[in-house]
Amino acid sequence: MTTEPATRRMPGAPCWVSLMAHGLSATQEFYGALFGWEFRPGPQHLGPYARAFLDGREVAGLGELAPDRHLPVAWTTYLASDDADASAEQIRSYGGTVGVGPLDADEAGRMAIASDPHGAIFGIWQGRSMTGTAVSGEPGTPVWNELVTQDTHSVGPFYEHVFGFESEAVVSADFDYLTLYLKGRAVAGIHGVGSALTRERGPHWMTYFAVSDADAAARRVAELGGHVLRPARDSAHGRLATVADVEGAVFTVIEQR
Template identity: 70%
Template sequence: MTEAAARRVPGAPCWVSLIVHGLATTQEFYGRLFGWEFSPGPDELGPYVRALLQGKEVAGIGQLPPDRHLPIAWTTYLASDDADATAEAVRSCGGTVAVGPLDAGRAGRLAIVSDPGGAVFGVWQAAEHLGTVLKGVPGTPVWNELVTRETASVAKFYQVVFGFEAEAVVSADFDYQTLHLEGRPVAALHGVGNALQRDRGPHWMTYFEVADTDESAARVVELGGHVLQPPRDTPSGRLATVADPEGAVFTIQRSVGG
């Protein structure tokens, strides 16, 4: 277990958040699944809570205005030293800026953007709030991965905007690139071709560490969620892809050696 309170290298995933219709019921689901507790704020953008483990911030959940009907999805935030400059780079490289850049009180400055394929992600310029403080224990984000049709066209976007170095897995039937910063893998691009769901399109997937993938997948169902891909073994650990009661998709993982 290590704490991750230091300012992130620009481009590194630093936070995940979820905006839902039912804030209280969503807190109940994740509280019982991951053992999260919650503290309020900041509420400049509407009702919002931060999820805590061991008193340390690991994720955020906010509430949609009743008249807004947006897709319910976990959003990965990538760190930036200058959200305005990053948003401009997103635009100039063929992406879209949907929200901001704007201040989130004293916590920092953010933008919600999408890459040229339409995958939505956040940009976070930290002030008082540096991002996820705890990692490596069950209930914390452990990995972030872009699921897209094919990686070649979008890899250049992330390399130019954030300075990633991309390392491709050389395989005729596996389109996968790991994104590195300062020599360390921080995220990945996964091309799934025609297996990409048309109703979702390209999207960033959040992986959460769990103590037991099978038990957690069963718990998801007990709590009103769904298992989309049942537990399976991979080189990085045992994974299952699941959805919460409002349909937000995420992956649970017991990491190798975890």
């Protein structure tokens, strides 16, 4: 569950993750203490925004919502695009919705915020001076992105048509999962969870962050004022835990094998 930097730049591949929160300062403190991130100002086209760095390399973005915008606080996965405007048209053509943009993020690139036909929100990023996450797979960096939805067969074709993914189903009687490939490389997944998908959360993209110790990371989340939603457990790809930050943004930490 990791992708090489060159793969992440392919059109369609997850290339960046960003979080819009209500309290930017407190959110920076949480992730700085959890992952060791440092922060520098980023494009301000949607309000206050900072880029997170680990050892001098860009790994994620944190922004602040306007006080009058009572939106769910969640991590957003951005998919790479060579042409954000063309991608937006494709999204609309196959039943998705473009809610923001496309618009320029200063000199960094051009972006849009969209949702698939089932309502899962994701971003589009056409990089210029900033092409995306500089490192993946090391502790404190994004390592995988996965769409959690009701079932794979009804939404898989949307992502295949719009972004050119090839998909491979995980063969299991009780596990509905598609691995998405670009040029033979696994770049993301779609997990159908059926009735386990809550009405409050709905379909959503999940960001996985690599950690050196999933149990210790979950404990640290709780110490910092976050919540452990699913305690650390073993999986085929490593030990992982599902957690939420101080404002309730959900993400997964994974200790890779």
